[in-house]
Amino acid sequence: MDTPPRTAELVVIGGGIVGAATAFYAARAGIRSVLIEARPALCTLTTPVSTGAFRLQFSTEEELRLVEESVALFRNFAEVTGQDEYDPAIRSQGYLWLTRSPGRAAEQRDLVERQHGWGVTDIELLDGDEVRRRFPYVAADVLQARFRAGDGFIDTRAVTMGLATASGATVVTGCRAEGFDIAGDRLRAVRTSLGTIETERAVIACGPLSGGVAGWAGIDLPIQTVRRHKLVMPDVPQVPAGAPMTIDEDSGAHWRPALRGAWLLFTDPTTPPSEPTDTVPADPGFAFELLDPASPTAVARTAPFWAGVWERNAAHWMVQAGQYTMTPDHWPLIGETGVGGLYVNTGYSGHGIMLSPAGSRRLADLLSGGLAPADNIFRPDREPRPRPPEAL
Numbered sequence: 001m002d003t004p005p006r007t008a009e010l011v012v013i014g015g016g017i018v019g020a021a022t023a024f025y026a027a028r029a030g031i032r033s034v035l036i037e038a039r040p041a042l043c044t045l046t047t048p049v050s051t052g053a054f055r056l057q058f059s060t061e062e063e064l065r066l067v068e069e070s071v072a073l074f075r076n077f078a079e080v081t082g083q084d085e086y087d088p089a090i091r092s093q094g095y096l097w098l099t100r101s102p103g104r105a106a107e108q109r110d111l112v113e114r115q116h117g118w119g120v121t122d123i124e125l126l127d128g129d130e131v132r133r134r135f136p137y138v139a140a141d142v143l144q145a146r147f148r149a150g151d152g153f154i155d156t157r158a159v160t161m162g163l164a165t166a167s168g169a170t171v172v173t174g175c176r177a178e179g180f181d182i183a184g185d186r187l188r189a190v191r192t193s194l195g196t197i198e199t200e201r202a203v204i205a206c207g208p209l210s211g212g213v214a215g216w217a218g219i220d221l222p223i224q225t226v227r228r229h230k231l232v233m234p235d236v237p238q239v240p241a242g243a244p245m246t247i248d249e250d251s252g253a254h255w256r257p258a259l260r261g262a263w264l265l266f267t268d269p270t271t272p273p274s275e276p277t278d279t280v281p282a283d284p285g286f287a288f289e290l291l292d293p294a295s296p297t298a299v300a301r302t303a304p305f306w307a308g309v310w311e312r313n314a315a316h317w318m319v320q321a322g323q324y325t326m327t328p329d330h331w332p333l334i335g336e337t338g339v340g341g342l343y344v345n346t347g348y349s350g351h352g353i354m355l356s357p358a359g360s361r362r363l364a365d366l367l368s369g370g371l372a373p374a375d376n377i378f379r380p381d382r383e384p385r386p387r388p389p390e391a392l
């Protein structure tokens with residue numbers, strides 16, 4: 001619609017995957033949404049920049065359970081959403097975490113044992129020879145890998161659009177939330193660039209911009225935004241099209257087949273937070289950190305064919321950037337804020353594609369009363385939990 005209605009049962013602010021999933025699960029709980037998106041189209045900020053990857057290989061059981069639930073949705077998307085216009089194009093090509101370090105290999109063994117204990121028994125530990133037998137492109141000095149064949153990739157645009165369509169929400173693009181009317185400690189209305197929507201409930205699902213939006217209501221969310229790049233190489237014949245997400249667990253550099261080439265990434269844990277923005281500047285120099293074989297984070301260190309791609313220097317590339325919305329313990333913030341009726345669904349800390357469908361189902365349960373706030377482990381005012389360091 002061109003303009004929002006004057007009233008709404010629920011206003012969902014933000015039209016990335018989190019907003020779309022929120023509207024979808026709210027609809028399943030019997031709650032109709034008005035979904036407003038500031039930009040001219042849905043799915044145009046962080047969600048389309050992502051790698052679109054999902055994995056059960058997590059280091060906490062709680063996140064693993066969320067991904068399990070999200071993957072069930074991806075695998076049964078048409079049936080669960082009741083629409084077949086958008087297909088998530090799920091590709092189960094696996095996640096392969098490589099190490100050349102004996103210390104890291106020991107950590108991998110501990111982690112896989114814990115993961116097996118959580119019931120994910122199809123995660124394999126492969127020694128170097130077995131890795132190279134299955135994945136001949138892997139370097140000779142790789143000692144060990146952990147691998148799960150069922151992990152993989154989805155089309156994030158299709159999932160977002162499918163969820164938005166199936167939600168039956170009234171969608172208004174080009175409509176920016178600009179403030180809230182609050183009486184006492186309860187939400188009364190969302191003010192937008194296209195008029196005020198009276199409502200008793202709204203969800204902030206604004207990705208990296210969520211902190212500023214919550215701030216209008218006096219809510220201080222514990223989130224920081226950190227820039228992340230993606231190197232897009234649309235046509236690289238040397239990339240095995242059936243390869244898994246291939247991760248150098250020692251450096252954090254990783255790549256996956258995409259288009260007729262690959263997407264390549266590197267999650268530098270020392271990157272400082274940056275101001276939240278909807279125009280994230282991309283640094284073209286990022287490409288060299290991954291492609292130049294002399295770089296400590298070169299993908300050629302674990303997959304030497306990349307050195308040949310660099311030497312030949314004939315492949316086109318471009319660099320995209322988005323922001324991770326990080327919380328202190330990397331768990332999302334899902335639930336009601338200190339303002340009655342004002343909820344948040346954000347802070348997915350780099351995992352919003354694979355975690356947010358299940359996270360949004362929990363939010364819908366909170367809205368419908370199916371989940372008591374006290375039982376919600378992702379509530380926004382929780383004490384941050386300690387967590388093990390992770391490469392991605």
Ligand SMILES: Cc1cc2nc3c(=O)[nH]c(=O)nc-3n(C[C@H](O)[C@H](O)[C@H](O)COP(=O)(O)OP(=O)(O)OC[C@H]3O[C@@H](n4cnc5c(N)ncnc54)[C@H](O)[C@@H]3O)c2cc1C
Nearest residue numbers: 014016018038046047050051053177207322351352353354
């Ligand atoms: C390089 C990169 C790679 C990634 N790879 C993966 C991956 O492989 N797997 C994975 O699970 N996750 C991945 N992620 C993380 C994932 O992309 C995010 O967690 C997810 O997209 C967040 O979705 P969102 O809907 O919260 O945010 P967004 O997609 O940013 O959507 C938020 C929307 O809110 C809108 N908005 C903001 N303010 C307002 C306002 N005032 N009024 C109205 N609308 C507003 C914005 O315009 C935007 O459209 C990656 C992220 C990056 C940057």
